[in-house]
Each structure stands twice: as structure tokens, then as C-alpha cells.
Amino acid sequence: MTQLLSKHPDRFTLGVWPGYFSKASGAHVWDLDGNKFLDMSIGGIGATVLGYADPDVDQAVRRAIDAGVxxxxxxxxxxxxxxxxxxxxxxxxxxxxxxxxxxxxxxxxxxxxxxxxxxxxxxxxxxxxxxxxxxxxxxxxxxxxxxxxxxxxxxxxxxxxxxxxxxxxxxxxxxxxxxxxxxxxxxxxxxxxxxxxxxxxxxxxxxxxxxxxxxxxxxxxxxxxxxxxxxxxxxxxxxxxxxxxxxxxxxxxxxxxxxxxxxxxxxxxxxxxxxxxxxxxxxxRIGPVAALATLEKHQRTEAGKHLVRIGTLVQQGWAELAARHGLDIHVGGIKPMSHFAFDGEHPQEKKAYFIQLMLGQGILASNLMYAMLAHTDEHVATYLAACDKAFSVIAAERDVPSKLKGAPSATGFGRLA
CATH class of the missing domain: 3.40.640.10 (Type I PLP-dependent aspartate aminotransferase-like (Major domain))
Known part of the structure; x- marks a missing residue:
């Protein structure tokens, strides 16, 4: 992992987080073993605002490639x-x-x-x-x-x-x-x-x-x-x-x-x-062509409104679920780029355990959630149902560090801990 700090597995759960992908489409990614995950995490670290392999953007890029870049x-x-x-x-x-x-x-x-x-x-x-x-x-x-x-x-x-x-x-x-x-x-x-x-x-x-x-x-x-x-x-x-x-x-x-x-x-x-x-x-040629296609679709679909709405649902869900299970968390960030953090004892270990539990349910998730146009209400419902189960397990566990299969996430993002 040499390119982007934000994608290093040690920012999540080293030894558990799948570091590489083989395919990505819409709101889903597949790891090198062919496991499919609903991605409710960092959305290409905020780059894929429409979703992975957006067909309209990709089609425009393919035409550009055919015409010479x-x-x-x-x-x-x-x-x-x-x-x-x-x-x-x-x-x-x-x-x-x-x-x-x-x-x-x-x-x-x-x-x-x-x-x-x-x-x-x-x-x-x-x-x-x-x-x-x-x-x-x-x-x-x-x-x-x-x-x-x-x-x-x-x-x-x-x-x-x-x-x-x-x-x-x-x-x-x-x-x-x-x-x-x-x-x-x-x-x-x-x-x-x-x-x-x-x-x-x-x-x-x-x-x-x-x-x-x-x-x-x-x-x-x-x-x-x-x-x-x-x-x-x-x-x-x-x-x-x-x-x-x-x-x-x-x-x-x-x-x-x-x-x-x-x-x-x-x-x-x-x-x-x-x-x-x-x-x-x-x-x-690829960069400008992709940007033009992205801006056109973003404006036509009013993507900004969708991102804010999805982020609002997620932030509200986190807060309600944490209260239900007696977990001490704080929620923040702009709605389309939301985050939460565990408070109290072992916050990094709880974060790592949350990631581990969510991966076990087929969801790529951290304490960050960057909304994409490809995220649907059904995706959010699936995600929050998985969060409900994960929060329940974390709240009931008295020795979270002993449950980790990998190393807890590294610190470093001070305002997004």
C-alpha cells in the first residue's frame, strides 16, 4: 500500500479489511476472492459521487478512447x-x-x-x-x-x-x-x-x-x-x-x-x-470527458439532494441505534460525508470490531460513510439493519479487544477519529 493514506488497511482493520478489489459496480465491490460487498464506506474516498463504474460516464470515456485520448x-x-x-x-x-x-x-x-x-x-x-x-x-x-x-x-x-x-x-x-x-x-x-x-x-x-x-x-x-x-x-x-x-x-x-x-x-x-x-x-482527453459526463448526470439527477438525503438517513440511523443499545457515540460531518466515533473505553478497538462485524454481514463499512447517487433507500435499510446487529454485539461484549481478528485501526485522522 504505497499510494493513498486513506486506503491503507491499517486505517480500518489490518488483517481483516480487504485491501484490493477485483470489480466495482454501482454501490458494490468484489474482493480478490470474489466476495461481494455492499460498500457503505468511503466511496472511492469521495471520488465516485455517482457510484462505481457509472454507465453514463464510462460510456463517454469509451467513446473518447475510441477517438484517441x-x-x-x-x-x-x-x-x-x-x-x-x-x-x-x-x-x-x-x-x-x-x-x-x-x-x-x-x-x-x-x-x-x-x-x-x-x-x-x-x-x-x-x-x-x-x-x-x-x-x-x-x-x-x-x-x-x-x-x-x-x-x-x-x-x-x-x-x-x-x-x-x-x-x-x-x-x-x-x-x-x-x-x-x-x-x-x-x-x-x-x-x-x-x-x-x-x-x-x-x-x-x-x-x-x-x-x-x-x-x-x-x-x-x-x-x-x-x-x-x-x-x-x-x-x-x-x-x-x-x-x-x-x-x-x-x-x-x-x-x-x-x-x-x-x-x-x-x-x-x-x-x-x-x-x-x-x-x-x-x-x-479522458479527464475532461469524464468531468463533462459527471456534471451532466449530476445536474440532471439533482444528485446533491440525493446525497444529503442518504447521509441524513444514515446519521439519524446511527444515533437512534446507538441510543437503543446504550452505546456512547458522537455523529458528525456534512450529511453526504458522514462519520461517527465511539466514545469511552477502547474506541479504536470498537471501531475495528464494528468493521469486522459488518464485513461478516457482507457490508464494507467503517465509521465513515460517503454517500453516492448509486446508494438507494434499500441499501440504507440493509446497512442500518446490519449496524443494529453490530451495535448490539459491541454493547454486550465486555472484552472487545479479545474479539478482534486483526489489528485495530491506526489513529491519524484527528477530526474523523
């Missing part, structure tokens, strides 16, 4: 996709494409630095693995610990980047004000997720927008996780009256096919011409 010329679909993204976000004028979320966040920060001639960044939330972000942990114990993943080591990040990235917590406008008081004239960007666990406090984004304007910093909204969960576009369009200067999309944009985008105002995006941002595989 790379040549000495550019694909016209990237222009069509840029137009579509700007129509969905009328405040945006220009678009640059990538293929992954982390790289495109790095692209956005580079453009912001080029536009302002400044180096420093204030940020809130999780924004990937690149140097600009991990620089916050240089010379500190754990500056990123409040931003999804604790304990990220900045090994390999140039030490000269120390003092260039400063975190503030969601809804803590006072922390951003303190950063600006110390570094405002050197601040290139303010980067934030529109939402993850907490609802935005009244006036929070308006205050962030005002601070960005007063300092001349570029306001970047990271929609990599939240995008396409509430609507066909950015969550910021639902949550806030104000608009950012740039927004970054990935994950759900291509329903599992690699494609990402940074959209922005012309006054900022034009700075991309004055710096070097370029990569061969950003020009393949």
Missing part, C-alpha cells in the same frame, strides 16, 4: 469543460486543469503568489501533501493536527519554507486576524475548505472575505472534498453569499477518473501566464 493537438473538451465550470460559478472567468487535488491546490497557491508577489499563506483545513502546506509543520510539534490528519512529518520539505504557512481553525476569525496582524502585508493567499465538520458561523465567510480584501490576499476555497456534495458545483455557492477569488475541484469532478480544476477571477488567473505551470498528462 492524446495527440499533438489539444482536446476541445477542455474548452467545453472550462465553459461549463464558469457557467456553474458565474464569478469565475478562467480555468486551469490538472489531474489530482493536491497538485491543483499547489497550482492555485503558485498562481496566488505570482498574482500578489508575496510568499506567505494562511489556511484552514486539509489541503494535501505538497510543500507549501506541510511547511506549516516545520519547526513545530503539530501545527496541522487540527486540520484532519495529525502527525504529518515535513521530512523532505525545504527548511527555508518555515514561517510561510500559518493555520487557523474553522470559525475562529480571531486566529486569522492574529495571522494578518503579524503577516498581513506578506500574505499571498487565504486558503480554506468551505465546510467539513462544522457549519459556518454567521458572518464567518464574510469576515474572511473582508480580511482578504483588506490585505490584498487571494481567497482560495478548496472544494476537493465538499464540491458536488450539495449541488452541481461548489459548496461555497450554497453556504456563502460572498464569492472567493479561486476555487479548486478534484475527487468527484470525474467520478473516479483523474481530473481536477482551479477556477478563478481573471485578475488573479492571468498571473498563471507569468509563472511556469505545465504537465503533459494534464492534456489527456
Amino acid at each position: 492524446a495527440s499533438s493537438l489539444n482536446c476541445a473538451e477542455e474548452v467545453e469543460l472550462a465553459d461549463q465550470l464558469c457557467e456553474l460559478h458565474p464569478w469565475a472567468d478562467q480555468v486551469r486543469f490538472g489531474r489530482g487535488g493536491g497538485e491543483t491546490m499547489a497550482m492555485a497557491v503558485r498562481i496566488a503568489r505570482a498574482a500578489t508577489g508575496r510568499d506567505k499563506v494562511a489556511f484552514c483545513g486539509y489541503h494535501g501533501w505538497h510543500d507549501w502546506y506541510l511547511a506549516a509543520n516545520i519547526g513545530t510539534e503539530n501545527a496541522l493536527g487540527e486540520h484532519l490528519i495529525a502527525g504529518l512529518k515535513p521530512t523532505g520539505v525545504p527548511k527555508g519554507l518555515a514561517g510561510t504557512a500559518f493555520p487557523f481553525r474553522y470559525n475562529r476569525i480571531d486566529e486569522l486576524e492574529a495571522i494578518i496582524a503579524a503577516h498581513g502585508s506578506e500574505l499571498a493567499a487565504i486558503v480554506m475548505e468551505p465546510i467539513r465538520n462544522e457549519e459556518p458561523a454567521p458572518g464567518f465567510f464574510t469576515s474572511v472575505r473582508a480580511l482578504a480584501d483588506s490585505t490584498g490576499a487571494v481567497l482560495i476555497v478548496d472544494e476537493i472534498s465538499a464540491g458536488l456534495r450539495f449541488n452541481t458545483g461548489g459548496a461555497h455557492m450554497v453556504l456563502f453569499d460572498q464569492r472567493p477569488d479561486m476555487a479548486v475541484f478534484a475527487k468527484a469532478l470525474g467520478n473516479g477518473y483523474p481530473v481536477s480544476a482551479v477556477i478563478g477571477r481573471r485578475s488573479v488567473m492571468e498571473a498563471a501566464r507569468s509563472t511556469f505551470i505545465s504537465s503533459t498528462n494534464w492534456t489527456d
Whole structure:
């Protein structure tokens, strides 16, 4: 397991969780032994918003493959996709494409630095693995610990980047004000997720927008996780009256096919011409074609409403079942990307036991549940019935650690424990 931290089996139950799949379709996956599971877990870590192997998206991609996905010329679909993204976000004028979320966040920060001639960044939330972000942990114990993943080591990040990235917590406008008081004239960007666990406090984004304007910093909204969960576009369009200067999309944009985008105002995006941002595989045809098909189906089916409804059913089910069985849990997250955590003794062992018990019932499940369009009410009913049995067993068991067939899940996702 070398590619994605979020898919490592030790994030679930090492020795029990099936690490590899042979097939995926709709809301089901098959492991290498041919076992079929209803997937009520991380939904391709949020990438497959429509469901696995969506027939409409896959058909569009097959047509693109048949027509050729790379040549000495550019694909016209990237222009069509840029137009579509700007129509969905009328405040945006220009678009640059990538293929992954982390790289495109790095692209956005580079453009912001080029536009302002400044180096420093204030940020809130999780924004990937690149140097600009991990620089916050240089010379500190754990500056990123409040931003999804604790304990990220900045090994390999140039030490000269120390003092260039400063975190503030969601809804803590006072922390951003303190950063600006110390570094405002050197601040290139303010980067934030529109939402993850907490609802935005009244006036929070308006205050962030005002601070960005007063300092001349570029306001970047990271929609990599939240995008396409509430609507066909950015969550910021639902949550806030104000608009950012740039927004970054990935994950759900291509329903599992690699494609990402940074959209922005012309006054900022034009700075991309004055710096070097370029990569061969950003020009393949598959990414834009998959994104166009995903956006079309997402909008036509009003997928955002479905995701919120499915997530609401799941969160309500968790809470009701835990109360029924006397289990101490807390439930959180935005509805389309829900999570719960066991409280009290042995929380990680209880999580591992829950995973083990759910796998035994033919369901791939963790304490995270990312909704997909492919999830039906019947899937939710099946899932919650299995949760009922698992919660009952966990509540009655006095020695949970002794029941584990594998190692309990590793810690690391501090805000999703």
C-alpha cells in the first residue's frame, strides 16, 4: 500500500479489511476472492459521487478512447469543460486543469503568489501533501493536527519554507486576524475548505472575505472534498453569499477518473501566464470527458439532494441505534460525508470490531460513510439493519479487544477519529 493514506488497511482493520478489489459496480465491490460487498464506506474516498463504474460516464470515456485520448493537438473538451465550470460559478472567468487535488491546490497557491508577489499563506483545513502546506509543520510539534490528519512529518520539505504557512481553525476569525496582524502585508493567499465538520458561523465567510480584501490576499476555497456534495458545483455557492477569488475541484469532478480544476477571477488567473505551470498528462482527453459526463448526470439527477438525503438517513440511523443499545457515540460531518466515533473505553478497538462485524454481514463499512447517487433507500435499510446487529454485539461484549481478528485501526485522522 504505497499510494493513498486513506486506503491503507491499517486505517480500518489490518488483517481483516480487504485491501484490493477485483470489480466495482454501482454501490458494490468484489474482493480478490470474489466476495461481494455492499460498500457503505468511503466511496472511492469521495471520488465516485455517482457510484462505481457509472454507465453514463464510462460510456463517454469509451467513446473518447475510441477517438484517441492524446495527440499533438489539444482536446476541445477542455474548452467545453472550462465553459461549463464558469457557467456553474458565474464569478469565475478562467480555468486551469490538472489531474489530482493536491497538485491543483499547489497550482492555485503558485498562481496566488505570482498574482500578489508575496510568499506567505494562511489556511484552514486539509489541503494535501505538497510543500507549501506541510511547511506549516516545520519547526513545530503539530501545527496541522487540527486540520484532519495529525502527525504529518515535513521530512523532505525545504527548511527555508518555515514561517510561510500559518493555520487557523474553522470559525475562529480571531486566529486569522492574529495571522494578518503579524503577516498581513506578506500574505499571498487565504486558503480554506468551505465546510467539513462544522457549519459556518454567521458572518464567518464574510469576515474572511473582508480580511482578504483588506490585505490584498487571494481567497482560495478548496472544494476537493465538499464540491458536488450539495449541488452541481461548489459548496461555497450554497453556504456563502460572498464569492472567493479561486476555487479548486478534484475527487468527484470525474467520478473516479483523474481530473481536477482551479477556477478563478481573471485578475488573479492571468498571473498563471507569468509563472511556469505545465504537465503533459494534464492534456489527456479522458479527464475532461469524464468531468463533462459527471456534471451532466449530476445536474440532471439533482444528485446533491440525493446525497444529503442518504447521509441524513444514515446519521439519524446511527444515533437512534446507538441510543437503543446504550452505546456512547458522537455523529458528525456534512450529511453526504458522514462519520461517527465511539466514545469511552477502547474506541479504536470498537471501531475495528464494528468493521469486522459488518464485513461478516457482507457490508464494507467503517465509521465513515460517503454517500453516492448509486446508494438507494434499500441499501440504507440493509446497512442500518446490519449496524443494529453490530451495535448490539459491541454493547454486550465486555472484552472487545479479545474479539478482534486483526489489528485495530491506526489513529491519524484527528477530526474523523
